Amino acid sequence: MSLLTIQENVPLAPLTTLQVGGAARYFAELKREDEVQEAAQFAKTRDLPLFVLGGGSNLVVADSGWPGLVLKIAIGGIATPATSDATGNTVLFSVGAGVNWDDFVAQTIVQNCAGVECLSGIPGSVGGTPVQNVGAYGQEVAATIESVRAFDLKQERIVVLPKPACGFRYRTSIFNTTERGRYIILRVNYRLKRGGAPSLKYADLQKYFAENDGERVAEKKTPPSLAEVREAVREIRRSKGMLLVPGDDDCRSAGSFFKNPVLTEEQFKELAERAESKGLEIPSYPALNAQRKVAAAWLVEHSGFSKGYAAGAAGISHKHALALINRGAAKASDIVRLKDEIQQGVQEAWGIQLEPEPVFVGF
Numbered sequence: 242m243s244l245l246t247i248q249e250n251v252p253l254a255p256l257t258t259l260q261v262g263g264a265a266r267y268f269a270e271l272k273r274e275d276e277v278q279e280a281a282q283f284a285k286t287r288d289l290p291l292f293v294l295g296g297g298s299n300l301v302v303a304d305s306g307w308p309g310l311v312l313k314i315a316i317g318g319i320a321t322p323a324t325s326d327a328t329g330n331t332v333l334f335s336v337g338a339g340v341n342w343d344d345f346v347a348q349t350i351v352q353n354c355a356g357v358e359c360l361s362g363i364p365g366s367v368g369g370t371p372v373q374n375v376g377a378y379g380q381e382v383a384a385t386i387e388s389v390r391a392f393d394l395k396q397e398r399i400v401v402l403p404k405p406a407c408g409f410r411y412r413t414s415i416f417n418t419t420e421r422g423r424y425i426i427l428r429v430n431y432r433l434k435r436g437g438a439p440s441l442k443y444a445d446l447q448k449y450f451a452e453n454d455g456e457r458v459a460e461k462k463t464p465p466s467l468a469e470v471r472e473a474v475r476e477i478r479r480s481k482g483m484l485l486v487p488g489d490d491d492c493r494s495a496g497s498f499f500k501n502p503v504l505t506e507e508q509f510k511e512l513a514e515r516a517e518s519k520g521l522e523i524p525s526y527p528a529l530n531a532q533r534k535v536a537a538a539w540l541v542e543h544s545g546f547s548k549g550y551a552a553g554a555a556g557i558s559h560k561h562a563l564a565l566i567n568r569g570a571a572k573a574s575d576i577v578r579l580k581d582e583i584q585q586g587v588q589e590a591w592g593i594q595l596e597p598e599p600v601f602v603g604f
């Protein structure tokens with residue numbers, strides 16, 4: 242018996258935060274795990290390319306749309322099976338890939354569990370988080386993911402990938418590199434720490450509490466709670482246009498459009514010297530293997546692209562130099578033109594090729 246409803250020519254722009262791009266030739270919503278085989282079969286028998294859609298918050302859809310099947314993941318449910326930790330200090334959350342990520346984070350705070358509080362306010366679905374190992378304010382999902390349950394299109398069966406098999410690194414995993422397009426993520430299992438202290442590693446967060454909450458913390462000498470850290474992160478994100486706020490035009494984006502470049506010591510030295518010759522100091526942070534991560538936003542702003550920059554219907558957010566926005570009626574081609582212009586400008590000014598972060602669909 243057929244469980245899936247397949248629609249035709251469904252516009253994709255409204256299903257993405259950037260709101261550009263054409264239609265899906267075929268479209269279906271996957272609400273239950275047992276529908277996945279049928280969806281995969283539909284695409285396979287017709288030789289259609291399959292694209293898995295989550296919350297659409299990290300996508301640039303081509304104006305020509307998607308020529309095959311778009312499968313929107315709508316599997317819900319947040320379950321907390323009995324903890325396997327003998328001391329009961331951790332809680333395993335098994336979360337449907339279609340659950341809104343921030344709703345899940347809110348739920349973990351209610352249950353007094355630490356591990357994802359700094360990832361509050363990130364748009365998109367739970368299933369989207371392992372794909373680029375979502376991270377912000379000093380946390381990334383790789384630290385709490387225990388396993389990923391997915392349909393393997395190659396073996397045509399459901400598999401459970403333990404964390405080491407996911408190959409998590411900065412903004413990457415097997416899902417967006419070596420095994421791109423192979424898995425339909427159905428559930429993600431996160432292990433969080435019950436009663437754990439919130440993470441306050443990030444300078445922006447420390448500054449926020451120093452400025453806004455100094456008195457309380459000084460008087461009571463208590464660190465901020467998980468709920469307070471969640472609120473602080475959401476507040477900082479709001480000020481940068483990185484929280485989806487209805488009616489805020491700066492939110493019509495795909496978040497940060499470029500990754501922070503990770504440079505070898507030698508490359509970084511060269512860049513720092515170039516900056517110094519212009520009387521500038523480039524913000525950077527230590528990365529793995531003695532490398533340095535450089536702030537892409539700084540490179541963009543110091544290559545002639547300031548916040549609020551407009552290029553026809555495309556532009557740069559008024560609040561964050563890394564967010565390319567749809568100013569109203571932009572097409573995907575307008576966004577791509579601006580992306581190219583920025584990449585070229587940064588290359589000319591600094592000799593660095595910025596790498597886009599969103600996924601390009603149908604190009």
Ligand SMILES: Cc1cc2nc3c(=O)[nH]c(=O)nc-3n(C[C@H](O)[C@H](O)[C@H](O)COP(=O)(O)OP(=O)(O)OC[C@H]3O[C@@H](n4cnc5c(N)ncnc54)[C@H](O)[C@@H]3O)c2cc1C
Pocket residue numbers: 258292293294295296297298299300314338363364365366367368369370372373374375376377416424425426427482483484485492494495496497600
């Ligand atoms: C305002 C704003 C702020 C943002 N801030 C951050 C941030 O701080 N940190 C950060 O890391 N990202 C950030 N992002 C990017 C984005 O929110 C994340 O990458 C998010 O996890 C994408 O999830 P999604 O469900 O929207 O995925 P989509 O955009 O729908 O898809 C992204 C990719 O994941 C794949 N995918 C999605 N779901 C599944 C699934 N179930 N199975 C298999 N593949 C799947 C898609 O095929 C696609 O390749 C931001 C975006 C916006 C708009």
